[in-house]
Amino acid sequence: MAVLKACRGIGLPVAQAQEVAAAVAASPSALNELLAHLAKPISSASFDFSSGVDVRNACLLRDFSVCADAVSQGALPAILRGVATCDVTQALAQYHGVSAVMRNGDLHVAPHQYPAQKPERCKVDPVGWQRLAAYAALTYVPETDASRLAGAGAGLTDND
Amino acid sequence: MKDAVFSQAELRHPDYVMRLSRMGAMFPSRLSFLRSLTRQLIADKSLVSRVHWDMDSEGFGTAVYTLTLGGHPYSLFAITQPLDAAMRTDRVIAEAWDAAFVLYDGVPDTFEIARLSLNAPLQEAGRFTSKDLCLSRANKSVRLFDQIVTALKRGSELPMGMIQDIGYLMRTTAVYGNGKFGIADRREIEGRPGLQGPFMAEMLTVWLIRSFTHDLVEHVAGGALPDHVKRQLGIGNSTGLGMAPFLVSHPLLLHSWMVCRETALARVRAAAVDVDVATQLLILSRRAAQHLLEWNIPDPLHQARIVKLRAEWAALTLGLTVDSLIAQGALDELIAGSESGGQDLQELTVSWMLEPFGDLVDGLTECMANPYEPVLDAAMSCAVLGDILVGYCGYATAVDFTVPHASEQFWYVSEAKLEPRIGKRHCEPGADRESPLDITRQVHGLAQDLPGHSGPVWQFLAQFPQHRLAVQRVQSLAGNPYSEIRDNLVDGDMAPIDMLRCKLSFFGASKFDPKSQLWTRITLAQGAPLASDLAAGKAWDDWWLPVSAP
Numbered sequence: 001m002a003v004l005k006a007c008r009g010i011g012l013p014v015a016q017a018q019e020v021a022a023a024v025a026a027s028p029s030a031l032n033e034l035l036a037h038l039a040k041p042i043s044s045a046s047f048d049f050s051s052g053v054d055v056r057n058a059c060l061l062r063d064f065s066v067c068a069d070a071v072s073q074g075a076l077p078a079i080l081r082g083v084a085t086c087d088v089t090q091a092l093a094q095y096h097g098v099s100a101v102m103r104n105g106d107l108h109v110a111p112h113q114y115p116a117q118k119p120e121r122c123k124v125d126p127v128g129w130q131r132l133a134a135y136a137a138l139t140y141v142p143e144t145d146a147s148r149l150a151g152a153g154a155g156l157t158d159n160d
Numbered sequence: 161m162k163d164a165v166f167s168q169a170e171l172r173h174p175d176y177v178m179r180l181s182r183m184g185a186m187f188p189s190r191l192s193f194l195r196s197l198t199r200q201l202i203a204d205k206s207l208v209s210r211v212h213w214d215m216d217s218e219g220f221g222t223a224v225y226t227l228t229l230g231g232h233p234y235s236l237f238a239i240t241q242p243l244d245a246a247m248r249t250d251r252v253i254a255e256a257w258d259a260a261f262v263l264y265d266g267v268p269d270t271f272e273i274a275r276l277s278l279n280a281p282l283q284e285a286g287r288f289t290s291k292d293l294c295l296s297r298a299n300k301s302v303r304l305f306d307q308i309v310t311a312l313k314r315g316s317e318l319p320m321g322m323i324q325d326i327g328y329l330m331r332t333t334a335v336y337g338n339g340k341f342g343i344a345d346r347r348e349i350e351g352r353p354g355l356q357g358p359f360m361a362e363m364l365t366v367w368l369i370r371s372f373t374h375d376l377v378e379h380v381a382g383g384a385l386p387d388h389v390k391r392q393l394g395i396g397n398s399t400g401l402g403m404a405p406f407l408v409s410h411p412l413l414l415h416s417w418m419v420c421r422e423t424a425l426a427r428v429r430a431a432a433v434d435v436d437v438a439t440q441l442l443i444l445s446r447r448a449a450q451h452l453l454e455w456n457i458p459d460p461l462h463q464a465r466i467v468k469l470r471a472e473w474a475a476l477t478l479g480l481t482v483d484s485l486i487a488q489g490a491l492d493e494l495i496a497g498s499e500s501g502g503q504d505l506q507e508l509t510v511s512w513m514l515e516p517f518g519d520l521v522d523g524l525t526e527c528m529a530n531p532y533e534p535v536l537d538a539a540m541s542c543a544v545l546g547d548i549l550v551g552y553c554g555y556a557t558a559v560d561f562t563v564p565h566a567s568e569q570f571w572y573v574s575e576a577k578l579e580p581r582i583g584k585r586h587c588e589p590g591a592d593r594e595s596p597l598d599i600t601r602q603v604h605g606l607a608q609d610l611p612g613h614s615g616p617v618w619q620f621l622a623q624f625p626q627h628r629l630a631v632q633r634v635q636s637l638a639g640n641p642y643s644e645i646r647d648n649l650v651d652g653d654m655a656p657i658d659m660l661r662c663k664l665s666f667f668g669a670s671k672f673d674p675k676s677q678l679w680t681r682i683t684l685a686q687g688a689p690l691a692s693d694l695a696a697g698k699a700w701d702d703w704w705l706p707v708s709a710p
Binding site for chain 2 (some may be wrong): 008013014015016018045047049053055062063065066069070072073075118119121137138139140141142143144146147158160
């Protein structure tokens with residue numbers, strides 16, 4: 001949930017935020033590198049569908065799913081130009097059931113099968129977690145007296 | 161294994177069922193989760209043992225209750241501490257409570273009791289492990305708790321009117337499960353017999369808390385409550401906006417719940433009614449009438465609904481006899497008759513009709529768990545997606561979002577303890593951080609941008625990434641027609657209370673007591689079998705709509 005909110009906090013659309021959250025939950029080693037991606041501004045990508053899909057100026061967290069979709073439809077090659085492989089790309093690849101390998105400085109996404117994996121509990125770096133929480137907090141609305149009184153139900157005391 | 165093929169009528173259409181006002185008129189039924197739980201406890205012959213009780217004379221301390229369900233031992237850990245009245249609030253922003261609870265996987269030893277004693281009162285600020293299945297907290301119904309203690313101490317008459325009106329000694333203000341705050345993920349227990357259904361661990365927690373509250377008041381009072389009084393004391397709950405997003409964020413689960421209920425109704429409408437069933441229906445119709453008479457709440461708007469329902473129920477059930485009920489088509493006639501009344505009458509009629517048909521409908525509860533989420537069909541063409549929008553999403557595409565009222569409200573999470581809240585978009589800050597519960601508006605936006613695009617949906621989404629969720633939801637809707645609330649959840653007139661009541665009715669809640677459009681108190685497990693009933697082999701699955709004991 002923290003990853004989901006952090007992704008939403010930087011402006012990622014909710015579906016893509018859900019996918020990133022699910023990917024990182026299954027591959028928690030990607031958490032630290034995720035922070036670097038969260039810090040990047042979200043670019044406006046361009047797409048060439050003439051042969052598979054070729055994505056320029058990609059935002060990894062938003063646009064990986066486009067390549068995964070293309071691969072699922074046999075639309076190859078699926079390329080994210082100028083995107084480097086990292087734990088996050090591998091987490092997303094595993095989530096989507098594709099492979100992501102570097103070729104000539106670009107990330108190529110292709111079909112792949114992974115063994116079924118059961119998410120496990122993991123230890124997180126407290127500093128990294130705090131940074132993630134700061135991004136998630138971008139989705140919280142600051143408290144005001146009005147919202148405290150009227151934004152939710154129940155009284156401020158309930159002694160009945 | 162015997163195969164069963166049931167005749168059934170047509171299911172009621174999702175355009176009819178999945179409207180907030182109708183969802184906000186639902187009643188508990190035998191498909192409700194607490195009913196499923198108690199049937200399981202009865203079938204298992206589960207016995208509850210109180211294995212730890214360390215309470216001072218004022219009722220502060222710790223307790224542990226243990227039972228076995230489906231071959232697994234589970235325990236409720238309870239801790240009570242003094243609470244200043246100024247600190248007692250039912251809201252998420254509360255920092256302290258009269259009692260805190262953990263449903264524990266197994267039987268906690270001394271070390272674990274010490275750990276739970278430290279962390280349970282902290283709730284979300286505590287540290288929990290995968291042995292902790294559910295986390296809950298509750299506040300006393302101060303009025304009723306104190307009055308019962310006083311009556312028991314004095315040996316005077318119990319305040320039966322108040323017991324009937326309030327129906328609980330404590331009310332939970334949250335019951336957390338599924339990995340929240342570090343407790344066990346649902347996947348750890350979802351395969352276990354007895355816990356496979358939705359919210360079974362949470363229901364078990366609530367049912368055990370009820371037993372604890374009975375023991376607590378008896379301990380403080382130094383006297384015993386008769387069993388028939390204990391049965392009338394369920395466990396209260398204060399439900400606010402925190403529950404509402406669940407129905408939106410779990411569409412396939414919602415579909416499973418609703419389609420099972422509608423299928424149950426369709427089977428019952430096609431079923432033959434014999435003398436036994438007809439007799440039960442008559443008895444239950446009178447019980448429902450008594451329940452409605454005993455259900456009185458302070459909110460004038462909702463009390464007026466109850467008053468109207470009493471009259472409509474009386475009119476619908478007037479003159480019913482065994483002979484009239486066993487006549488061909490009698491149930492369908494009653495359904496048709498209920499259409500002349502309000503939605504409260506219609507939905508009460510549905511719940512009522514399901515009651516005597518356990519053989520036909522109880523098996524459907526095995527289909528109510530659904531772990532799946534909508535998945536994008538990347539291959540779908542924009543043309544087919546457009547057809548689905550036309551065929552299934554008129555409720556969204558027809559909304560005029562240029563009118564301010566259509567998006568007057570927005571859902572958000574407050575910085576203050578992450579409390580879910582709702583705001584007025586055009587006069588309050590925060591809409592830029594809106595929670596994405598505006599599915600109808602998102603579908604509407606998709607419908608605006610899709611025309612003119614051809615080819616596969618995945619290419620459209622590359623250029624319109626903001627529509628990915630809406631596409632997933634619309635695609636799912638075609639195969640899961642009860643998955644979407646077919647109303648605008650940011651409309652100025654939208655009442656979150658309708659969403660709360662729908663979910664709570666599936667839990668098995670009764671005596672809805674809305675305090676505003678944003679929150680309600682309810683009673684759970686009122687009338688349900690006691691632990692002592694299970695022990696004595698006298699527990700029955702017959703507690704739909706609790707009424708005062710004779």
